[in-house]
Amino acid sequence: MTTPEWLKPGIYGTLLGAAFVGIVGFSWGGWMTGGGAEEMANKMAQEEVIAALVPVCLEMYRTDNERIAKLATIREASSFKRRDAVMEAGWATMPGSNGPNRDLAKACIEGLDLDES
Incomplete structure (x- = not known):
């Protein structure tokens, strides 16, 4: 033609x-593409779930009988090892889950007042 x-x-x-x-x-x-939108939505959902679980982590801290010793261990840890210390304390493990959540441990550290004496 x-x-x-x-x-x-x-x-x-x-x-x-x-x-x-x-x-x-x-x-x-x-x-954006559908894949990019889905990735962004998943990230936002993960952040919101972690934010919703921080009070549960803090309540586990408040009700832990060994919290003084565990908190001392967390305070003594270097800043990049604190997340692992919170995970070892068990405060970042939600009931029904297989293990601790790294993102929740990081968010929980922000909720703990580590500067108080």
Whole structure:
């Protein structure tokens, strides 16, 4: 099929315009693929679940009979080892789970007042 000469600039303009709109939309327009949206939604859901579980972790701390010794161990640990110390204390293990949650342990550290004497 032959395309009339007067139609070629319109076809080229349409193709370039579509490419430009796609590039601008995905770069600056906030568009995203379904996979990117799902990844963002999963991350947000994980963060919200952890935030909702922090009070449970703090309650486990408050009701632990050995909390003074465990808290001393956590305070003595270097800042990057505190998460592991909270996990070992058992405060980041939710009832019904197989093991401690690293993200919950990190969030729980922020809820514990480690600076008090």
